[in-house]
Amino acid sequence: MNALTPGFADPVLDAQAAFRAVLEAMSRPGRVVVAGSALQAPAPLCRAAAAVLLALADADTPLWSDAGADAQAWLRFHCGAPIVAMPGDAAFVLASGAPPALAALQAGTEEQPQRGATLVLQVAALEPGRGWRLTGPGIEHEHRLAVTGAPDGFIAAWAASRTRFPRGVDVVLCAHDRLAALPRTVAIAEG
């Protein structure tokens, strides 16, 4: 195994900044924010996804990942999150390739919908102002978000997942050092 690259340079303040980026993204679905610009995460982990997990995952949050041994070793070392074999057992699901089906992830219960998983989904690029049309809580009128490299059939799967509300899965889309979030409330229409 290669020597591990460092995590956050300032674990307290960098984690705070990354969290605020995710909070902003989750509060205003589709808005693109920057996170983890200074990180050197092992491939295929992108900087934004690395920042999200460093800020939020730990020993209390089972993690499923398809990102390979280097990324997993890095995440295990810096977050201490237990790696699980089944995506359905994970609180955080990191997908760098084709993600597991939304329906296969934890969605919580009617009484405890907060147990629904957070899917950290790496895509090729995120661009605001065009593309998908997002509406829902957090959005004044409509947000546009162009997602390059979204999984096939994602919009249909998302629409199906939304019918389970308040159960559901929340998604953080990551590309390079940019991220945008799709809380389970958001409605997505093709651009």
Place this chain on the structure above:
Amino acid sequence: MYVAVKGGGRAISAAHAWLDETRRGDPSLPELGVAQIEQQMGLAVDRVMAEGSCHDRFLAALAIKQSKGDLIEAAFLLRAYRTTLVRFGASDPIETAAMRLRRRISATYKDLPGGQVLGPTFDYTHRLLDFALAAEGAPREAAPEAGAPVGEVPRVTELLAREGLMQREVPDDAEPGDLTRQPLAFPAARPVRLQNLARGDEGFLLALGYSTQRGYGGNHPFVGEIRVGHVAVDFTPPELGFAIDIGDIAITECQMVNQFAGSRTEPAQFTRGYGLVFGHGERRAMGMALVDRALRAQELGEDVTAPAQDAEFVLYHSDNIEATGFVEHLKLPHYVDFQSELENLRTIRRSAMQDLAE
């Protein structure tokens, strides 16, 4: 002309300075040392450790000094300190059968292996004020020394269990919940209930335990055994894989023996109410054991009718740090919501008056 009141910050600083002054009291008298509190107010220290959920006699004594003897305030200080401490891990379960006993009594047997050891107790003292204590510095006679207990001191409940008369507790390797990390959820498992009771308010446990004796959720308890003494605490660091003795703590354990009528699947037998608390705290341990047994009503198929059997009621109201905070928060300004009530009441009265006039 009205001017909005300012100067709250100065008022707070001045109030705290005054508090410091009153804490010290008459400066011509010697100042209380923390060690004096720890030695001579030992039962207060024990209570603060129990309700503060932190076994540290020095810190508990310091908290008592700082709180001017307000024990709930002291427990609060200790809790707020405890929450900032780094966790290295969880100790191994303590073995109370191996306790170095100062006191051990059973109400169910006249004599038993290990014997009855009265120990340092208020029991059988006559509650007459001892004016000799007011004369400080008078030499006290040393208490007579007893020989150490000979041989094994088995738990009374174990003796009953061997005969099949006492329901055995099923060992459970599942990781117990941690109240200090996860919020209560219901149904609450027994380990969580016991954690809650162990640091619950002594007065609350006492009153609820008492209510079960008076018929509110009647169980019929006997003190199988109370033991007070020291046990070793072991910690097994995962990287070592073997246990290390990290010191002794003082504890009180109470096992109440309760009747159980039996059910279709189980023959009649005794069931246990369990109390375990930091320090020497018999009243607390007994109250805890009574309430623990009462809270088992549902799992034992008994009717849940009394407050002490109602897990949500008991567990949500046992914590005196939570309770005192919320009761005392009524001191904070509420004039905005009060104003809303005022206007609402005025409106309702106005329309009622109109209706009457019509």
Place this chain on the structure above:
Amino acid sequence: MTAPETGYTFAYLDDATKRMIRRAILKAVAIPGHQIPFGAREMPLPYGWGTGGIQVTASILGPDDVLKVIDQGSDDTTNAISIRRFFTRVAGVATTERTADATIVQTRHRIPERALREDQVIVYQVPQPEPLSKLEPRRAETERLHALADYGLMHVRLYEDIARLGHIAKAYDYPVMVNGRYLMSPSPIPAFDNPKMDRMPALQLFGAGREKRIYAIPPYTSVRSLDFEDHPFRPIRAPHACELCGSTDSYLDEVLTDDAGGRMFVCSDTDYCGERQAGANKAAAE
């Protein structure tokens, strides 16, 4: 920026606690109005005195934030001062009394009169997060009712008020429906403030320390005060003008000036009132 207290991490809470609270906040935002249980810590301030709000603020706060703390609308009430001092001490952040300058507003019992912006977050201190608690004290049961979105109990309670009194008798902590799904306690703000929550551009976070719950309203989210077609919700304020700034649309405190029935009404939001007075003075001087 003053130096933070040494011996504690930035903003007092340890990293693991902050992560736990941050995860709860994110789920709260994703499920608007739903109460998320969290492992509230013992804070060095008493339960019921803002420990929930403090834990939320401590978990979101960064060194660039500017914090405003109000209680009853005022920056100078003793508990607001105490909480502000706490954060100055443990986080060294800049504080302000001006609503316009704050990035985070922690509040007890009021929403500022000045409309909050997208770049601001408001954190409410919540004593009892469960809107149904006075009707059904059992937590296990109210969780079930929320799961079923069964809010009949509350409608009946409000309707009984109307039948008996001709009005809904709830003047503060007036229940709201968030995003058409969850019944939520807005915390004990006067019902007057409820309309400010609806489609507010700022993120709204709620922390209940003793009850160990966090919930949220994302920006631009529908927040509707419960009412009936024939008895629409009406925010109530004292029918007076502020004696200091003349405002006729702000929420007023009633101040007793003598023991012979003398009283006056002044703005509860001291920053709002002060700005209006300063503006009036400036206009007079020009």
